[in-house]
Amino acid sequence: MSLKLLHVSHIYAKDTPFEFAALKDINISIDKTEFIAIIGHTGSGKSTLVQHMNGLLLPTSGTVFIDDVDITQNKTDRFNARRKVGLVFQYAEHQLFEETIFKDIAFGPKNLKLTNEEIEMRVSEAMELVGLNYEEYKDRSPFDISGGQMRRVAIAGVLSMKPDIIILDEPTAGLDPLGKKEILNSIYQLYKTHNITVILVSHNMEEVAQMAERIIVMRQGGIIMDAAPAKVFSQAEKLEEIGLRAPDISYLMKELKKHGLDVDDKIFTLYGANEELLKLYKRGGINV
Amino acid sequence: MFKDITIGQYYPANSPIHDLDPRTKIVYTFVYIIVLFFANNIAGYAIALLFLALLIYLSNIPLKFVFKSVKAIIIIILITVILNVFVTPGYILFKIGPLKVTDAGLINAAFMAVRLIMLIIGTSIMTLTTSPISLTDGMEYCMRRIPGMRAYAHELAMMMTIALRFIPTLMEEADKIMKAQKARGADFETGGIFKKAKSVVPILVPLFIGSFKRADELAMAMEARCYRGGEGRTRLNELTYQKGDTVAYIVTAVMTAMIIASRFLLLLNIPMK
Ligand SMILES: Nc1ncnc2c1ncn2[C@@H]1O[C@H](COP(=O)(O)OP(=O)(O)OP(=O)(O)O)[C@@H](O)[C@H]1O
Ligand SMILES: [Mg+2]
Numbered sequence: 001m002s003l004k005l006l007h008v009s010h011i012y013a014k015d016t017p018f019e020f021a022a023l024k025d026i027n028i029s030i031d032k033t034e035f036i037a038i039i040g041h042t043g044s045g046k047s048t049l050v051q052h053m054n055g056l057l058l059p060t061s062g063t064v065f066i067d068d069v070d071i072t073q074n075k076t077d078r079f080n081a082r083r084k085v086g087l088v089f090q091y092a093e094h095q096l097f098e099e100t101i102f103k104d105i106a107f108g109p110k111n112l113k114l115t116n117e118e119i120e121m122r123v124s125e126a127m128e129l130v131g132l133n134y135e136e137y138k139d140r141s142p143f144d145i146s147g148g149q150m151r152r153v154a155i156a157g158v159l160s161m162k163p164d165i166i167i168l169d170e171p172t173a174g175l176d177p178l179g180k181k182e183i184l185n186s187i188y189q190l191y192k193t194h195n196i197t198v199i200l201v202s203h204n205m206e207e208v209a210q211m212a213e214r215i216i217v218m219r220q221g222g223i224i225m226d227a228a229p230a231k232v233f234s235q236a237e238k239l240e241e242i243g244l245r246a247p248d249i250s251y252l253m254k255e256l257k258k259h260g261l262d263v264d265d266k267i268f269t270l271y272g273a274n275e276e277l278l279k280l281y282k283r284g285g286i287n288v
Numbered sequence: 289m290f291k292d293i294t295i296g297q298y299y300p301a302n303s304p305i306h307d308l309d310p311r312t313k314i315v316y317t318f319v320y321i322i323v324l325f326f327a328n329n330i331a332g333y334a335i336a337l338l339f340l341a342l343l344i345y346l347s348n349i350p351l352k353f354v355f356k357s358v359k360a361i362i363i364i365i366l367i368t369v370i371l372n373v374f375v376t377p378g379y380i381l382f383k384i385g386p387l388k389v390t391d392a393g394l395i396n397a398a399f400m401a402v403r404l405i406m407l408i409i410g411t412s413i414m415t416l417t418t419s420p421i422s423l424t425d426g427m428e429y430c431m432r433r434i435p436g437m438r439a440y441a442h443e444l445a446m447m448m449t450i451a452l453r454f455i456p457t458l459m460e461e462a463d464k465i466m467k468a469q470k471a472r473g474a475d476f477e478t479g480g481i482f483k484k485a486k487s488v489v490p491i492l493v494p495l496f497i498g499s500f501k502r503a504d505e506l507a508m509a510m511e512a513r514c515y516r517g518g519e520g521r522t523r524l525n526e527l528t529y530q531k532g533d534t535v536a537y538i539v540t541a542v543m544t545a546m547i548i549a550s551r552f553l554l555l556l557n558i559p560m561k
Contacts, residue, residue, distance in 0.1 A: 089464065108473050
């Protein structure tokens with residue numbers, strides 16, 4: 001499984017007065033199972049970028065390779081690409097249309113012309129993955145459930161295609177804290193136990209810090225950083241310049257250090273901070 | 289793909305025509321349409337054409353955009369021309385099979401085509417130079433003048449304004465839903481008519497649900513701000529006539545007079561055809 005974007009640029013409404021360059025010379029290479037986060041200010045081109053990864057948008061110039069096949073050339077290759085690279089849109093629950101949850105999740109596998117048994121198996125598997133009980137929910141209408149559950153049905157609808165890579169465009173936007181946590185847990189499980197590469201578009205640095213192994217930072221249609229979280233978050237000033245910020249914990253650790261506590265200010269997760277402070281406490285570095 | 293469609297083809301520019309009150313433009317367009325049917329000889333058409341040319345010149349709109357509207361109805365014009373050529377009785381010039389081509393037919397067809405083209409261009413100048421919102425404003429004012437329409441003028445105008453406001457939103461939404469279904473392997477391009485018709489269901493259902501939800505929310509938001517329809521409602525920006533509008537009304541009157549007068553040129557024994 002590999003995904004490569006080479007010199008990809010995209011211009012919306014080309015050759016009209018409303019022309020807008022949304023992506024400028026993007027280069028990305030993904031060749032192993034990874035948990036990647038894409039962050040960037042509103043309008044920096046994140047959604048535009050991810051739609052290039054399964055051929056929903058075609059680059060104005062540049063190429064996209066999936067498993068070494070150039071998908072910008074013909075339709076059949078793009079169709080195959082969509083099986084390998086699943087994309088869950090922002091507010092994905094708006095795409096639901098069937099009478100029952102089962103039928104809606106089965107839409108993808110049906111388009112792949114799978115057998116009925118296979119479809120049923122995939123639907124039940126996908127539903128369990130997102131934490132919806134198969135027997136309890138399969139015959140219910142996707143419009144009678146809560147917003148968070150609808151979003152999970154939509155995610156299951158993409159998972160049932162069994163993609164090698166799943167891209168989620170702000171999957172937690174507009175959900176309550178519990179709904180957010182449940183969805184993020186499901187996503188992390190996918191990555192950990194099913195060996196699926198996850199690409200998560202997010203505005204939430206805490207989310208990203210907890211899960212991602214690689215962070216791509218976008219600004220005005222270009223990539224300005226593509227590195228491990230520790231490296232990205234160590235440049236908090238640069239992030240602030242483009243309207244983002246490091247996770248709160250990172251600021252806390254810096255503040256503690258400034259006040260004379262002997263802690264590592266590169267730490268950016270709650271778990272890491274906890275460990276560090278415990279260690280410090282045991283060393284006797286904190287007087288309570 | 290939906291993004292490419294433009295509706296209410298407003299062309300923003302600076303021109304005396306753009307600056308006119310929307311009511312003036314609506315009245316002018318109305319009068320122009322009616323007056324066009326009064327023209328019955330070359331003189332009449334020439335006058336109408338002259339005023340149209342003046343209008344286009346003043347409006348600062350590239351000719352390309354002006355003629356775009358004609359392209360849309362080219363088929364209708366062709367059908368009208370063909371029908372006119374063959375069914376008008378008169379001196380037979382030649383025959384194609386059972387069909388007779390007459391001199392009167394040719395003249396009629398030419399006049400008809402010119403009339404249709406001028407009609408379309410005349411009205412599209414109005415939509416090109418007036419933003420949809422001020423156009424509906426103007427319509428509301430005009431409708432209030434029509435006896436019996438007064439009670440509905442505001443509601444109709446409000447409906448139009450909301451519809452115009454939501455067309456781009458809906459198109460964006462349709463585009464997004466279509467992509468989302470494509471991401472799930474949907475195929476909207478291949479297959480016969482039946483298959484294609486079936487394939488729009490996954491787009492239409494979410495689109496309708498979204499629209500109803502939006503309508504419901506908008507209604508709620510309007511009621512929350514005490515919207516009660518048109519009764520006793522004042523507006524933020526009252527339309528007021530400027531000097532340019534007076535000039536435009538005078539020009540309209542002159543044009544009307546001239547075209548009507550042209551009908552009588554024949555009676556005065558000045559040969560025109
Ligand atoms: N269909 C379109 N036509 C024209 N311009 C567009 C279109 N879609 C997006 N854009 C523009 O391209 C830019 C990038 O948009 P994009 O949706 O990729 O941003 P984003 O990073 O996903 O933002 P957000 O965080 O708000 O989702 C924006 O400035 C947007 O206005
Ligand atoms: Mg986005």
